[in-house]
Amino acid sequence: MEITGKTKIMFVLADPIDHVRASAVMNAYFASIGDDLAVSPIHVLSGDLGRVVACIRLMRNVFGFGVTIPHKTCVIEHLDEITPTARLIGAVNFVKRTAEGRLVGDNLDARGFIASLAQHDVAVRDRKVLQVGAGGAGRATAFGLAEAGAREITIMNRNGEKARALAAAVAAHYPATKVSAGRADARTFDLIVNTTSLGMKPDDPLPLDIEGVGPGATVSDIIVNPAITRLLARAAAQGARAIGGKPMLDAQMALVARFVAR
Ligand code: ATR
Numbered sequence: 001m002e003i004t005g006k007t008k009i010m011f012v013l014a015d016p017i018d019h020v021r022a023s024a025v026m027n028a029y030f031a032s033i034g035d036d037l038a039v040s041p042i043h044v045l046s047g048d049l050g051r052v053v054a055c056i057r058l059m060r061n062v063f064g065f066g067v068t069i070p071h072k073t074c075v076i077e078h079l080d081e082i083t084p085t086a087r088l089i090g091a092v093n094f095v096k097r098t099a100e101g102r103l104v105g106d107n108l109d110a111r112g113f114i115a116s117l118a119q120h121d122v123a124v125r126d127r128k129v130l131q132v133g134a135g136g137a138g139r140a141t142a143f144g145l146a147e148a149g150a151r152e153i154t155i156m157n158r159n160g161e162k163a164r165a166l167a168a169a170v171a172a173h174y175p176a177t178k179v180s181a182g183r184a185d186a187r188t189f190d191l192i193v194n195t196t197s198l199g200m201k202p203d204d205p206l207p208l209d210i211e212g213v214g215p216g217a218t219v220s221d222i223i224v225n226p227a228i229t230r231l232l233a234r235a236a237a238q239g240a241r242a243i244g245g246k247p248m249l250d251a252q253m254a255l256v257a258r259f260v261a262r
Pocket residue numbers: 132133134135136137138157158159160162195196197198
């Protein structure tokens with residue numbers, strides 16, 4: 001790919017940087033849709049974040065930047081505004097520069113997740129959802145599911161206090177959705193979502209027991225690598241629909257592409 005003065009530049013700010021794969025995935029995606037856009041990973045230590053953001057403001061061909069661990073929350077104080085979605089989730093993963101040069105923090109996880117389900121014709125409205133995990137990614141999916149009209153959301157997490165706090169926050173904003181925290185029988189749900197990191201390593205235990213979950217149910221795992229986690233393989237073998245994390249990432253990249261093309 002040829003990078004020229006007309007190429008739109010985007011950064012991904014992270015620490016550590018070695019594990020960052022998002023930039024490679026994004027470059028491949030933007031090349032595949034013919035966008036003249038290049039993404040570069042930048043190693044930024046937490047203490048330098050404010051100064052780096054101030055420098056990016058001066059780089060006129062940088063249309064935005066992604067932020068990942070550990071900057072998703074700390075970046076907020078260095079921006080001009082954040083979207084209501086990012087405020088609810090409490091984290092930013094994409095910062096866009098507006099035509100006026102303002103830096104606006106957004107969080108594309110929730111919309112990307114719901115869009116990935118829609119692409120697989122999985123309805124969320126009026127459905128009963130069991131979510132495992134209440135970390136950063138889990139906050140985004142829980143708010144996304146409520147926004148998309150889920151009838152009931154049950155949040156299960158190793159740390160029960162975090163599950164209860166997330167359930168309360170979602171319930172406060174979406175009174176039409178019945179939100180609770182605690183263990184539940186997976187067989188009674190339409191949609192089961194894993195947002196924990198369990199499944200990234202081959203010897204990880206399953207994040208939950210899905211015995212008896214079969215046709216009619218959907219199991220979604222937002223882990224991108226491996227593409228098919230043990231949970232998804234088990235779900236598919238039992239006849240349930242299985243959706244991995246790659247479509248969620250693709251949907252977020254489509255949102256970025258739409259922003260760039262505006
Ligand atoms: P992310 O931003 O990717 O969501 P995170 O905020 O660290 O990362 O959240 C990780 C999630 O995976 C949490 O729900 C975490 O559970 P705890 O809140 O109890 O820590 C869950 N998780 C990670 N390792 C786990 C394990 N070995 N068993 C069960 N849950 C685990």
